Amino acid sequence: MINFGFTINKPRTIDLNRNNLNKSNEVIREMPELQTCIGCGSCTASCTAGNLTDFNFRKVHTLVRRGEYQGAYEEMNKCMLCGKCRLVCPRGINTRGVVMLIKRKLGDF
Amino acid sequence: MKHVIVIGGGVAGMQCAAELAMQDIKVTLLEKKSDTGGKVRGWHKLFPTFTPADEVLSGLRHKMALTQNITTKTGCEATTITPQKVTLSTGESINCDAVVVATGYTLFDAHIKEEYGYGIYDNVITSADLEEMFNKDDVRMKDGSTPRRIAILHCVGSRDEKVCQRHCSKVCCVTGVKQAIELKQMYPAADVFNFYMDIRMFGPGYEEMYREAQQKYNVHFVRGRISEVSPNIDNRLQIKAEDTLTGRPLKMGVDMLVLLIGMKSNDHNASLKADCGLQCQNSGFMQPKDSFLHNTESNIEGIFYAGAITAPKNVAEALNDGATAALRVKDWLNKQ
């Protein structure tokens, strides 16, 4: 291999043809209310952990729903389980339950 | 007996004609097409209650038949309009005491958004095409097979400067959710994705329907506009969008793409402005006298508006407009 001084970038596209949605479907089956998220960001805005780290609950669970599992488990570990997000969610999603569910499902990732 | 001409036999025009007739006013209802019913005639079910569109139309037809005061003339267009006289494209002119313009809107031509390949790729269809398929109970791909993954794209020809349609067509969000539910009812195993910019659930029962689509029917919602459609090697359609909630580009293959086409003002509105002295808004829709107390009146005394001629409206609003315009006409005729 020759070093040309530049690299071929990996696509950062979410490819729903390639992503395996099995785990994602399991999460949704156990907690269908997660589907009702309207992406308002209240959870992230009120998040204790998110104020200290780049943890973004909305983004992580959306990625999980798209089959992008890489790093999701580690991200969810940043959650302090304080439950503020659950108080503010306009859709009444059991967000703390989502954190626990994703950790349980994606422990291997 | 006073005589009013109602131009346009869609739901607003039909309602207005029926209401006027019941007030002992003679009505001539002009319809361009061969039958009344307007756009609703092509629709299968109406949101958010899934009421068959036919039910609304037969109700209106029944109401119109309650008196003998309505003459319906189909297959004719009005060319020039004054409060006293309407000239038809046939050259014939009809005298009257007032006119209600209820010519509605035009469905956005999806061919114009070339990047979506409507008319080029077989399984790219519009929301109107899908309603037609529902009516025939035959929602299938061009080759006859069952779609397993369907994407529905919001705002096609709405909120889009590139095609000179800056306004929101208002009904497409709700239609997209309604059609997603109907598709899931028909094919429970299929995946249905809504690609939206904003979800505008403004009416009673709409938000509840949206939530039901998410929770009960497992309809997926991705916040992002599809940027282009191309064919895949397996004959599916590849769509590209940004998943704006994760901030990453997204692509997927789908079997069918439904374009939620918006409401465009009629081209004819320009000649209403030029030839009849009526005022248009920047969007091309006609300008009512004001937006609150005189919203079914035009800038010319004796010419009234009903329905989507003044702005995108849903069926219920068009029906209300028809009734309101009838009341305003009657008031005005009494004053003469």
Added chain:
Amino acid sequence: MKRSSWTDYQKDIADDHYYYARSCIRQNFFPGSEKVFLNILGKDLGRDIFDDPLHTSCTGIGYHSDVVPLETIMAVVARQFSLMSDAGYENFTSSCITSFGIYTELLATWEEFPETEERTRENLYKATGREFKKPKNLAHTSDVIFHHREAIAQRAKRKLVNVYTGEPLKVVEHIGCHYAKIFPKSGIGGSEFPYVLAGMVESWGGELVDYPERRHCCGFGFRNYLVQANRGYSISNSHKKLESMAPYKPDFIVCNCPGCSMFLDKWQYTIAEMDGTTYGQNGQGIPVLTYEEMAGLVLGYDPWELGMQMHQVDVEPLLDKMGVEYDPSAKYLGRNGKYLGRPEPTAVNSYSSRDTRYFIKQ
């Protein structure tokens, strides 16, 4: 593919008397293409075309890499137009897509902002003492070939057909961003479903491949390529396109733009060296042709006269498929029989080195 929409985008293309502007990239990397374009127009089709030694680069590469300012490029373009008028022509045709984009953009700018045209007239007069007239007709040279595609089909010696199977050759067409993505109306078929190359391919017997990344840029991107550290962006785009088209097994790629021809061709070598991926039949690469070369092959020109030995990816497998007779030993002989030297064999340039049937005349 039902490309009905292309008929909505009609543009006037002059039928005769063209003033020809060359392309920096094309004349360096595909010099045979420009020569053969002049021959096709002049000799095969009997049209009057003027190749003016006085004209220069449009400086588009500099403009798009933020080196040449807008006022400068306007003056340069004005000078080209002035030369055209001097030579007694009104129909301007440029060989380069970027130049074509520049001419279209500047004509539109002058139309929208007449004061910029006035300033350009002043600048040109101060610098050179020249005045200029805007062309009556502006076309890219592919538009000109498109315009004459049926006349070329009538004179065709070969078709874009696989002689072994009788099937049409599968062709990937690549248009080049500056052809119609700046002004969709300036291109035949607009920017989403351009028909300029598709029309040639269909008229000459080939079959078009529509693939997911058809509309994607080749990745040249000027400053992306020109700065070495950014070159990854450039190659990633070509890589994306090649990955996307590979499953369709295209027989060749035909490009509208000289830059795209160069990058889609040469990046195949780089990709092979960087991650070992090779495309095309037996991993020999997908040949990349200019439309002049494609027209030349159809009209029966000798591939070496067309300059096809300059390609990174060997064209011989394609020539064999098309039933083109050629002298393998003459591949690296230039005009007048002078030996040009031959490239080192690489993963996508192995056809001649693997094949020992012939001896290269030195």
